[in-house]
Amino acid sequence: MGQELVLYGYWRSSAAYRVRIALNLKGLPYESEAVHLVNQGGEQHLPDFQALNPQELVPCLIDNGQVFTQSMAIMEYLDETHPEPPLLPSDAAGRARVRALSQVIACDLHPLGNLRVLQYLTSQLGVDDATKGVWSRHWISLGLQAMESMLTGNVATGRFCHGDTPTMADACLVPQVYNAVRWKLPMDGYPTIQRIHDACQSLVAFQRAVPEAQADAPAPV
């Protein structure tokens, strides 16, 4: 039997990291294709990849030859085609909450710290590295503050973002915390996020998805 699912990703991409978590939570085996993202000359801009995803962004999932893009759309697709264990609760209000928590990260927070945006800040606006750090920490802290309020102020929050089993919201949260730590944002202002993050990291599905565990990650020095 051939490998049906192929994930085009990059070890450090938050969006690819989300999909790895979702695939692992579902127990779905997949083949990884690394797309080495770098400024201008990155593999995301090669014609072969551009043909798969005109946005020239990872992740991109191939399921039996069909191409799927956008991490949240991919996770919803996996949830519809492989319902167990679910990545969304069964009630409409709960599903809306999990989607909103995911979108706080995927729409309002993560895009502002994306590689291509940081690259634009440098090349077009002449922003130096220190100021890029301030920019990144500003948007990450704003998003995580909102997330922390939404989590602490709601009885639906459990061991994970919504109840006691991981959902799409956790698959978005953990890569964002990874990213926050990378930008040296102090995490002590977000106790609920930290607690949920730690609960996630105790699961093999999350452990196997970490950037450093990927084949295309650089060897530790």
Place this chain on the structure above:
Amino acid sequence: MGQELVLYGYWRSSAAYRVRIALNLKGLPYESEAVHLVNQGGEQHLPDFQALNPQELVPCLIDNGQVFTQSMAIMEYLDETHPEPPLLPSDAAGRARVRALSQVIACDLHPLGNLRVLQYLTSQLGVDDATKGVWSRHWISLGLQAMESMLTGNVATGRFCHGDTPTMADACLVPQVYNAVRWKLPMDGYPTIQRIHDACQSLVAFQRAVPEAQADAPAPV
């Protein structure tokens, strides 16, 4: 019978505009609450609104006292609670495509031109108005180019983004085109987007959702 649905929005907010389209497509009556978004002193930062949405962003939908945030999560919620007419196709691959098209706009394009980001460019990075225009047009054109490729290169594209009835993707596309025109981006490079936009604008549901038709829009001069 009291009004069940209350939409907190702002006439020119793209994200609120999306939800107005979705509500109109569903034929759902709703009450509008205007949240006047301005720099620093905007009503989105008032404690009463912050209690509804810790993100201090519109839109925010109240359904029988329950609060829902994030425009795409709200549209999915409306689609689950009021299935007819559907905002998503019935097959998993089609649903993934509509969600991905929506997310190209809602995740990768729109957040970069949001009020709070433009405000940061001015106040923290000293960017002038002309350069902010270049910034906005850069991200809008990049997103619309990807969208145009995804639409023209796919047989599932019909009179609308996906098939011959409007979906969530159209509800995201039309406000983004409005925004592009506001930033004076020439639209002639996007013939498929323009054609779909015009098809949408022929529908009353879209006409009634335009910013200038909202009660909080300034009177024409």
